[in-house]
Amino acid sequence: MQRDRRTIDALRGRGGLPRGMRVDHGNPLDEPMLWIADQVVGAAGDAHTGDDRWFRALADSVELVRIEL
Template sequence: MIHLLHALFELGVSHVWAERRTPSLNQRDLQLINALRSQHAIPDKLHVDFTHPDQEPMLWLPDIVAGAIGLHHRGDDAMPYERLRAGVTEHVIRLD
């Protein structure tokens, strides 16, 4: 999450809406964001809020784009990745 939030801020994003999950996962996400702020790993100017997809349809778009990118990287171009490509910036983060 630190890489994603930092990359979004560098792209000029000032407000991030994340999908609300279970109460325990929401609490863990908030603790992480607060820890990142206290470590100055993400700027105070970057606002992060949580909501349900049924309350914020704009949360649907990242799922659609992520799905198209995932299918493309697996060799399945049934979804129109090429139509999205010009507007997508991919950041590869290795977790190993």
């Protein structure tokens, strides 16, 4: 979670996230659906590095927005 906070702070510092945007962290043991976002991001990251097999399965349901800083 600390790494996530550093990433959020870095994105805000570069203008990648609006300063007023609220970001909360949840416990997947309390909310099992939180793992879905992690899986989608992982599939997108793998596709970005050349392994798109997982992202292809999600591509019709996901809108990927690239932010260039």
